[in-house]
Amino acid sequence: MNLKDLSDYLGLSQTTVSRALNGYPEVSEKTRKRVQDAAAAHNYRPNTRAKGLATGRTMSIGHVIPISARHEIVNPIFADFIAGAGEIYSKNGYDMHLTVVPDTDEARVYRDIASKGSVDGVIVHGPLQNDPRIKLLQDLGLPFAVHGRSGRGDEDYNWVDVNNARAFERATNFLIDLGHRRIALLNGNEKMDFAARRRLGYLTAHGARGLTHDPALMFSDEMTEHYGYASVLRALDHPSPPTAFLISSIISSIGARRALEERGLQLGRDISIITHDDELSYLKNGEDLPIFTATRSSVREAGRICAQMVLDVIANPTSPPQHRLLESDLTVGNSTGPAP
Numbered sequence: 001m002n003l004k005d006l007s008d009y010l011g012l013s014q015t016t017v018s019r020a021l022n023g024y025p026e027v028s029e030k031t032r033k034r035v036q037d038a039a040a041a042h043n044y045r046p047n048t049r050a051k052g053l054a055t056g057r058t059m060s061i062g063h064v065i066p067i068s069a070r071h072e073i074v075n076p077i078f079a080d081f082i083a084g085a086g087e088i089y090s091k092n093g094y095d096m097h098l099t100v101v102p103d104t105d106e107a108r109v110y111r112d113i114a115s116k117g118s119v120d121g122v123i124v125h126g127p128l129q130n131d132p133r134i135k136l137l138q139d140l141g142l143p144f145a146v147h148g149r150s151g152r153g154d155e156d157y158n159w160v161d162v163n164n165a166r167a168f169e170r171a172t173n174f175l176i177d178l179g180h181r182r183i184a185l186l187n188g189n190e191k192m193d194f195a196a197r198r199r200l201g202y203l204t205a206h207g208a209r210g211l212t213h214d215p216a217l218m219f220s221d222e223m224t225e226h227y228g229y230a231s232v233l234r235a236l237d238h239p240s241p242p243t244a245f246l247i248s249s250i251i252s253s254i255g256a257r258r259a260l261e262e263r264g265l266q267l268g269r270d271i272s273i274i275t276h277d278d279e280l281s282y283l284k285n286g287e288d289l290p291i292f293t294a295t296r297s298s299v300r301e302a303g304r305i306c307a308q309m310v311l312d313v314i315a316n317p318t319s320p321p322q323h324r325l326l327e328s329d330l331t332v333g334n335s336t337g338p339a340p
Contacts, residue, residue: 081303
């Protein structure tokens with residue numbers, strides 16, 4: 001069924017049907033519901049190209065992914081985020097425009113996107129502290145939302161973020177309450193805003209409990225399995241090794257567990273681990289009982305929220321910036337126990 005068929009079936013003009021389906025305010029709620037119900041009943045899907053010509057939009061959202069340094073596109077966290085965002089795009093008739101570039105070309109690509117009008121808006125991934133992309137996009141006038149935040153001054157742009165500082169402060173306090181005093185931090189790259197906030201939470205808990213942190217037990221790098229493995233071995237070789245680890249990714253925690261098994265140490269008895277768990281679809285933290293005690297937040301849900309946010313910005317460009325700060329749950333699993 002095309003637009004003309006649907007219009008004839010309803011006895012309405014094509015313009016009225018199109019406006020009802022696209023949310024124009026001059027269409028009454030009664031008519032809008034009647035049109036939407038009929039479209040759903042007859043499996044009508046608007047032609048995206050025609051819709052774009054009618055509205056002056058491309059009906060696509062851009063994701064520019066720098067790959068040379070951060071390997072974002074091969075990270076399962078990115079895949080789950082995109083899955084969540086894709087659900088929202090599909091419901092609203094939008095497509096995803098994915099561009100993979102070297103880090104040094106990212107600014108040029110944003111300028112090209114803005115000048116060509118190839119997308120209606122973009123989502124920014126992996127923000128750095130004081131990320132220059134935010135000012136660039138503001139100067140270009142391109143609607144955008146950020147998955148994360150970028151240091152201070154985060155009031156004047158749209159973002160969705162996890163309360164990373166609070167999550168890691170709670171996790172550190174949980175380990176301290178179990179009697180641990182030597183707690184190692186395996187963080188992400190601390191040029192990234194989320195990792196800097198997690199570090200702050202870890203340090204805040206130490207300071208509030210009158211404990212001194214050991215810089216030799218604080219690690220920062222890309223959150224791979226090998227990074228977790230190598231960092232744990234290095235920490236265990238310290239003259240005064242840790243009894244617990246706080247780790248920024250379940251991927252790195254798998255490497256950490258491999259290192260402990262290699263050393264003949266039992267997780268949860270000899271060494272405790274708390275990890276951050278993004279509730280990844282293909283990398284579950286156990287089934288009924290979690291393998292790892294974890295701070296948990298769904299990256300797929302963050303994708304849904306971020307996608308809806310950028311669509312809202314496109315529909316209402318003068319609306320004030322939206323901010324969503326998501327709290328993490330602390331889920332107790334088999335990986336923590338009293339300090340030995």
